Amino acid sequence: MATDRDAVLEAAVGVLSRRPTAHLDEIARAAGISRATLHRLFPGRDALIHEIGLLSLQRFATALDTAAVEQGDAQAALRRLVDAAVPDAMLCAFLAGENQLYESNEVNDLWDVQIERLHALFLRGQREGTFRIELSAAWLSEAFFDLVAGIGWAIQDGRLAPRDAAFSLAELFLGGALRRPDAPVGAPPTHSTSDRKPETDTP
């Protein structure tokens, strides 16, 4: 039953992330249920938005957990985080788009905790000499989350193949856009860090 609710929430994200003013009819249709059932699952629109925010933050928190961002060297931790976060990139896109929307302390507190964990990761990496110190850890956190959100949008709109997502994100964020003739960033040309096996790419 909880899975059912989550499936509806994810479908709702797919609609609301791009059209925040979408009607409940549209959301229900996207979830494959009727408006009546949507109202049975969630009391109202506010409750729906609230639970989307909660789900998204919980997923991101789980990604931080499974990536064990507090352990190991910072670069490897970030690569693990990329792999863990990309599947839920669309939820992050929703958060990035309207995180100001929440008056709920529950959501805001959870948000602060996760951002703080991300911030700590970059601070640690800077102290270790892994990350650049010319860029503030706050900006690195912000930019990383923005790129995750961008991944979510791009995948949703079919502009980016899901199997390329993790590689594209990790390489661009860590290594930047400039070509370096001497040495690659750290990831070999084989897509070891990103996804399982590349076959088709039309979502």
Added chain:
Amino acid sequence: MATDRDAVLEAAVGVLSRRPTAHLDEIARAAGISRATLHRLFPGRDALIHEIGLLSLQRFATALDTAAVEQGDAQAALRRLVDAAVPDAMLCAFLAGENQLYESNEVNDLWDVQIERLHALFLRGQREGTFRIELSAAWLSEAFFDLVAGIGWAIQDGRLAPRDAAFSLAELFLGGALRRPDAPVGAPPTHSTSDRKPETDTP
């Protein structure tokens, strides 16, 4: 008078970029005018949103023009674009947040043109050997625009100092997050291309 309209539009962006469902009362108050005057300037909510999109795209197009992205080597062109686009980053943030909103062909066509120019810049840079070819030009375009939007949000919420914005954007996007002991990205330690002078870093 056109300046008046633009000022209202920019104020509206400040509200709508974070709260897409904001009432017209709120937008009018943010612009320092009454709801009646807002209705005199723009027939309705749809027209307001439409003109915001138009203004944003025109500003971005102007940034592409002043940066002369079609000329010179690609890296320098991109750095010029950063400097030109950052002042209107919040408008880009609005576009990134709800570019699906527009059914207007006028807006969509303008959007496609600008994205195509950005795409062409990265393609050219890849052919010149400036930009990495492991990352698709489409993804580089997308990510660049996402970061510009992130800059806009971060500045608006006070998480990033405006004078650090261009430097942070250019350095992260071009050089990535990883520290390179041997050589800097290409911009000498003096921030010649982006901003005037870095001093503090606590936003």
Added chain:
DNA sequence: GTATTCTGAGACACCCACGTCTCATCTGCA
């Protein structure tokens, strides 16, 4: 000084999305 224009404040009606309800249908289980 008047006259003109523009603006803000408020009132008003309209409309549509929302929330709730009922009822028929379908499914799962004994």
Added chain:
DNA sequence: TGCAGATGAGACGTGGGTGTCTCAGAATAC
């Protein structure tokens, strides 16, 4: 087959944002 639970379709009333209007006051020009 019969029962219980869940779902979809539709109707209905309501509320709040929106669009329009009027009128008083301020600003500017003459």
